[in-house]
Structure formats: C-alpha cells, structure tokens
Amino acid sequence: MALIVQKYGGTSVGDVARIKQVAARVAKYRQQGHQLVVVVSAMSGVTDGLIRLARDIMPLPSEREMDVLLATGEQTTIALTAIALHALDVPAVSLTGAQAGIVTDGVHTKAKIQNITPKKVHALLDGGNVVTVAGFQGQTPEGQVTTLGRGGSDLTAIALAAALRASLCQIYTDVDGIYTADPRIVPDARKLEEVSYDELLELAGAGAKVMQLRSVEFAKKFGVIFEVRSSLNDNPGTIVKEETKSMESVVIRGVSLDRNQAKVTLIAVPDRPGMAARVFKALADAAINIDTIVQNVSHGAAKPTTDLSFTLDKPDLLKARKVIDALKKEVGFREVVANEHIGKLSIVGVGMRSHSGVAAKMFETLAREDINIDMISTSEIKISVVLDLAKGDQAVRAVHAAFLG
Ligand code: ADP
Ligand code: ASP
Ligand code: MG
DSSP states (O other): OOOEEEEOOGGGGGGGGHHHHHHHHHHHHHHHHHEEEEEEETTTTTTHHHHHHHHHHHSSSHHHHHHHHHHHHHHEEEHHHHHHTTTTOOOOEOOTTTTTTEESSTTSOOOOOHHHHHHEHHHHHHTTTTEEEEETTEEOOTTTTTEETTTTTHHHHHHHHHHOOOEEEEESSSSSSSSHHHHHHHOOOOOOSSEEEHHHHHHHHHOOSSHHHHHHHHHHHHOOEEEESSSSSSSOEEEESSGGGGGGOOOOOOOEOOOOOEEEEEEEEEOOHHHHHHHHHHHHHTTTTEEEEEOOOBBBBSEEEEEEEEEEEEEGGGHHHHHHHHHHHOOSSSSSEEEEEEEEEEEGGGGGGGGSSSSHHHHHHHHHHHTOOOOOEEETTEEEEEEEGGGGHHHHHHHHHHHOO
C-alpha cells in the first residue's frame, strides 16, 4: 500500500463530467489498496473570472481581499470532488489549505509556505478516507487566508507530497507530459520521458506554464520526484528528478515563450552610484519580481545619464508604475516607458554547458526570420531573448525547428 498525492489542474476539473472522471480515477487507485490525497485547482476559468470581477470594481484591489476571493475557487472543487467520490461509495473528506495545515507567510497573492502540519490529513487517511485538499491556498499563523501565486496548486501538491513522505506524486493536467515546447504552439513538439529539476526550473521560469516555477524549486530542494501526466488518458507522462549523466548528451531540452512579461524603461537615469540600487530596492519592497535587466552605456559628458530597462510579470505592472512614479524626484530620471507587448523566448538544456555555438545558432535563426532581439540574458543552461510578442509564436517554431526539429 502506497500513499499517493495526485493533483488535478483547472481543465481536469473543468466541469461536472470531468470531476466525475477524476473521482473514477481516484477510486481505481484506492481499490488497488493505496491511500490518496487529491489536490485540486479551481475549475478552469474560475480564478480568472474572479480576478475580472474585482478589477471591474477597481484596478488595484486590496491583495488581502483578493486572497479571500480567489481561495473560494478551490474550495468549490474540493467539495464537488468529495461528493463525486461519495457517489462512487468512496469515503472522502475535503479540507481547505488551512485545515490541511498549510502555514504561509503574510505576503498576500504570492505567499510562501513556512511549514505544513498535516495532522488532520493523516487522521483522515488512517480512517480510510480519500482526502481532497484545496490547492493554491494557505493561512498565516495569525489566521489570514493567503494564496501561493498563479499556478500555485502545483506547489500545494509537491509540498504535501514532501510533508507526507508520499511514495508517489502525480501532477495530472491537460497534456501528456512536458514537451520540448508548448504543444499548442509547436505541433511537432516531442514529449520528454524525463527532465531534470534544473531544466524544468529554467523552462518554467521562462514561461512554460506547465508547472509553477516555485513548485519545481520546492521539489528540487526536498528531492520530490514527480510525474506530469494527462487526466484524459493512461499514457505514461514525464518524470522530473535530479540530473543524470545521460541528460547531458542532449544540448537543448526545450524551448519556451513567456507572454506574461512587460518591459519598463527608465529614460535618462543619472549615472551615479546607488541609482539602480534605489530603484530595485523599492520594487523588491513591493514584492515585485524582476527578471531581465539591461543598462545601456551612458551619454553626455557633463551630466551623464543612462537608460535602464527591466522586465517583470505583467500583472505587477500597475503596481510597479506606482512605485517608480514615487521615485521620480529622488532618482531624477526623465520619463518611464512601459511595453506590454513583449515575449521572452528561451532555450534550455544542461548540455549547453559543454557545447559551444548555441547562442550564435539561436540568433542566426531569429535573424533569418527577420525578428529583432530587444534584450538578451543567459544563465549556465539557458539563453533568453526579449522580442515583439506579435512574432512570438513564429520565433518559437523557428527556434524549435532549428534545435529540435
Ligand atoms: P493545469 O490547469 O493542469 O495546471 P496549465 O494550463 O497550468 O494546466 O499547464 C498545462 C499547459 O501548459 C498545457 O496545456 C500547455 O499548453 C502548456 N505548456 C507550455 N509549455 C509546455 C511544455 N513545454 N510542455 C507541456 N505543456 C506546456
Ligand atoms: N487556480 C489557481 C490559478 O488559476 C491555482 C492553480 O490552478 O494552480 O492560478
Ligand atoms: Mg497550472
């Protein structure tokens, strides 16, 4: 008998028929004698719909109230899934994140898990129940409702698997596994049998939304091996684990496009020590994550100034503009320009460490497609470029064909 944590994403619980299918799968595993903890997302579209309702009232709603609002999405699904299990004569009990013992810090809308005390989960499992747990949510030690950032149900599942020492962690979604590129953009993308934590970290950080970035960080830190697979069939999925020797022989594991970033440029920032520190400290204090940063050479001999560009998550743009506008006098830049129509294209692979010419090949491919590169950033196993979002899909297909076709 094994303890299995299964997570079902929004599409997999998208309507009552799908929820019944989930219950049938869970019942099958239980019949084989396993104990099951089932983490569910909100039904697809529900979280976005709730966000829209709040923004129709005001553009920048209170983050505390957003958490209270969004947590309802997952609460609907845990109950419906438990009811669907009851209909199959399987004993099941639903728990909110707080009831499951998930304690977080107080950073609303992107809270971090501090600890998990799954006493109730253990007790219910010992009583013969399937336990359905609301993904994406937790509670501060003071009892405030929090959420874990978009896609956060992945994190709930991985963190529970670690805390419960589960023997298996399965992430069920609407594709068969992790592909060399988003199969919705690149039709001839191939499913990967396995991928290392580091590669998936870079892919997820680069916008491959198949797994939430923070959930992969958590899995790597605690050595949680997991499988990403489809809730629509029984095909084997992709195993995510620590790097093995054989993974290095593949130069590029995958290509991804992040459409969820915006670019901000501060024009004519005085070129003096401490200016960048001032700007990024203020953004960090507002819990805004910054990705690529580019600073140009300075102009003007008497009073040198420079342009400073960076990318950030699109939903944070409004908040970032507020922070930056408040700094205008102190830092003394001329103006701020924001561009929401950018995409960040990345190629990822641990084999890049031992192969040369990868960047040149990527840039040549984009040049052949007449696609302009706006910003470039690299890590040991990733090369990213910022480009015009309108050319994003074309760029992904061309680069995928060049390296993985
Ligand atoms: P869930 O609701 O189950 O959490 P998501 O929508 O968050 O599912 O993630 C699954 C989606 O991720 C797929 O439908 C696919 O379009 C997208 N995706 C992006 N990049 C990849 C990739 N490299 N491999 C597989 N899926 C990807
Ligand atoms: N419902 C949340 C979201 O849409 C969390 C999740 O689905 O993982 O981001
Ligand atoms: Mg997801």
